[in-house]
Amino acid sequence: MWLISLFKASQLLIQQPLTCLSAFCLKDTDTKGRFSSPVLDVTEKQLIIERNQTLQLNCRGRWELQWVLPSGVPKVYHGTQIEETRCGKKNNQYCSRLMLSPALAQHTGSYRCRYRQKHRKQASVIGVSDSQRPFVKVQSEIPDVVYMKEGELLVFPCRVTNPDANVSLVKFPFHRIAPDYRNIIWNSRQGFTIRSPTFFYIGLFSCETIVNGVKYSNRFLTHRPVNKILDVYLNSTGLVHTLQGQMLALNCTVTAEWNARVSISWTYPQKANGSATIIRRISRSRTNMLFYSVLTIPRLSKADRGLYKCHVTSGPSKRETNTTVIVYDQPFIQLKHRDGPVVQASAGQKSFRLTPKLRAFPAPEVIWLKDGMVAAEQCSRYHADRFSLVIRDVAEEDAGIYTILTGIQQYGLFQNLTLTLVVNVKPQIGEKTVSSRQPGTVQRGSRQALHCTSHGVPPPQIQWLWHPCPPKGVFVCIFACMQELFFVFPQTVGVLTVGKALISGIYRCVASNLMGRDELDIRFYVTDVKGGLIASLEEEPREGGDLHLVCIANRHLYSDLSWYRLTNQPTTSEEASVLGGELTEGQFSHTLYLLLKNVTSQDSGTYRCSATHLLTGEHTHLDTAVEITGVSLRVIVLNTHTHIHALLKGIVYSNMNILSSFTHPFVVPDLYDFLCCMEHNMDI
Structure with missing residues (x-):
């Protein structure tokens, strides 16, 4: 018995409504125009015929027609006949007749009549009922494989010849699964469809039916x-x-998940000649599958050099990896300078690498020497990295002559190369470390030599600068200044000679090379005051006379000059003992004059000159002890004139000692008048 279901299609199939009857879906015929789709002479929606009967279908349309048969009908089948004719009242139509005899169960399916050049078609689903063959496909003892893919339907294609057959889906061994038409759908033309398959549907399944x-x-x-x-x-x-004549073996290893199946293929230069043999192997681990493909060429030739690719596919997934094979005629060593025979590094670098140009095959043995000795044995900071020598924490002592020794003993090949390493060092001025950094004074008009010794690689250049800048037309070195440079590698000694010191300021020594610069400031203060600060008594005082004290300080070193007297009696404040004075400013120094008139023995004491150091901010002072003494009249009278004369020469005048004091002062009232008198009577 045949089962036929008719449905028509057009170029607007997607826009047409669907009607479902007995699980066979039909499309309404396009009504836009006559014969817009071919027309079959079968009016039933389903057509069922018995096995071995003859199937005859007629199709009519406006253009040339062709038939599309089910997959169960072989392309070359002796029982298939197609007759094509022109028909219609004016023979302006095309007619085609399909005859299939005998009809068998595997011929069940959809028969389509369509235009050759257009997409409009009309189809019929025809079933051939066979009581001895309810399933369209007859299986062997080996079950068919159906694939369960993520996100796709799972279909068990157990199509039947009779749409009314009662078919069950059974999971091994005895679990029957009934259609619910939501997730599990039965269709006689397709089989069982699982819309959302889970891991439950992995295993052995069977479609079962009972006939007679x-x-x-x-x-x-x-x-x-x-x-x-x-x-x-x-x-x-x-x-x-590799070398010509040697064997090449490349192993392509693929790691994939469990249940994965991969295909591995190779492309290589001599693939067309079949020069390589390929061996495949599979192994398992606890978590993965490992697939191996080993390509082997027993004896390489120059024609085998080139790109070798391993291609891997697993379903839609594709991966590949490659390598390049280089074939040499014979072993060799090529050793050259990369950046010339002299290379430069900088002191303080974290790392420096000596790397010559080395091409060799097979890989040679390499030994590095420094100044004729194995480098790695000289310093722990040296270590070899393949063909390079790496120096960590570069220091000045790393400079020297380095030699790389290369050799391939099995072939008797040896070659050496020498490089000179220069370690550049930033200038450093030696006087900065030994100098007390205290300001220096030079005597006015003296000849001075300023020294600046700088160490560095390359040897530094030395330049002398002056501060402050003099006015235009004024020369600092009025009397000959001479600059001399002495080079004693890796040091430079600069000597600046000032013929006559007349101007104060700062001389700056600047030592520079390509690594940087260093500076030393030498304070040059010209003074007419020895030591920079002095206090003195202009003339020996006498009672009733004037006391003249002088405090002289270098103007570049001291300021805030002041005189005050130290007394044994406590004072409420220091300001109470401050004395006045007259300050005069000179070219090289400041002078503070203190004048006390009509002094008496009560003015004896310690007089202090105080000043503030301009550079250090410290307060400094110099003390002058002054004692004014006299002799009583009775003592002078009792003495001889000679004695009196001695008193006049030695005692009447006060003694001045810096930072000293008198312990036994004595005073003679009105001694001045007495001496004046004695002066007038000495010759009587």
Whole structure:
């Protein structure tokens, strides 16, 4: 018995409504125009015929027609006949007749009549009922494999020849699954469809039906394909260097998930000649599958050099990896300077690498020497990295002559290369470390030599600067200044000679090279005061006379000059003992004069000159002890004139000692009048 279901299609199939009857879906015929789609002579929606009967279908349309048959009908089948004619009242139509005899169960399916050049068609679904063959496909003992893919429907294609057959889906061994038409749908033309399959549907399933008391089944084994490729790598990731005549073996290893199936293929220069043999192997680990493909070429030739690619596919997933094979005629060593025979580093660098240009095959043995001795044995900061010598924390003592020794003993090949390493050092002025950094004074008009010794690589250049800048037309070195440079590698000694010191200021020594610069400031203060600060008594005082005290200080070193007297009696404040004075400013120094008139013995004491150091901010002072003494009249009278004369020469005048005091003062009242008198009577 045949089962036929008719449905028509047009170029606007997606926009047409669907009507479902007996689980066979039909499309309404396009009504836009006559013969816009071909017309079949079958009016029933379903057509069922018996096995071995003859199927005859007629199709009419406006253009040339062709038939599309089910997959169960072989392309070359002796029982298939197609007759094409022109028809209609004016023979302006095309007619086609399909005859299939005998009709068999596997011929069940959809028969379509369509235009050759257009998409409009009309189709019929025809079933051939066979009581001895309820399933369209007859299986062997091996079950068919159905694939369960993520996000896709799972279909068990157990199509039947009779749409009314009662078919059950059974999971091994005895679990029957009933259609619910939500997730599990039965269709006689498709089989069982699972819309949202889970891991439950992995296993062995069968479609079962009973006809005339006989049980028939189609068996299916579900397989969940895994296509994820975790990793692909070759045993050699970089360039492969080898010699002509040697063997090449490349191993492509693929790591994939469990249940994955991968395909590994190679492309290589001599693939067309089949010069390589390929061996495949599979192994398992606890978590992954490992696939190996080993390509081997027993004897390499120059034609085998080039790119070798390993291609891996697993379903839609694709990966590849490659390497380049370089084939040499014979072993060799090529050793050259990379940046010339002299290389430069800088002191303080974290790391410096000596790397010559070295090409060799096979890989040579390498030894580095420094000044004729094995470098690694001289210093722990030296270590070899393949063909390079790495120097960590570069220091000045790393400079020297380095030699690289290379050799391939098995072939008797040896070659050496020498490099000179220069370590550049930033200038350092030696006087900065030994100088007390205290300001210096030079005597006015003296000849001075300023020294500046700088160490550095390359030897520094020395320049002398002056501060402050003099006015235009005024020369600092009025009397000959001479600059001399002495080079004693790696030092430079600069000597600036000032012929006659007349101007105060700062001389700056600047030492510079390509690594940087260093500076030293030399304070040059010209003074007419020895030591920079002095206090003195202009003339010896006498009672009734004037006391003249002088405090002289270098104007570049001291300020705030003041005189005050120290007394044994406590004072309420220091200001009470401050004395006046007259300050005069000179070219090289300041002078503070103190004048006390009509002094008496009560004015004896310690007089202090105080000043503030301009550079250090410290307060300093110098003390002058002054004692004014006299002799009583009775003592002078009793003495001889000679004695009196001695008194006049030695005692009447006070003695002045800096930072000293008198312990036994004595006073003679009105001694001045007495001496004046004695002066007038000395010759009587």
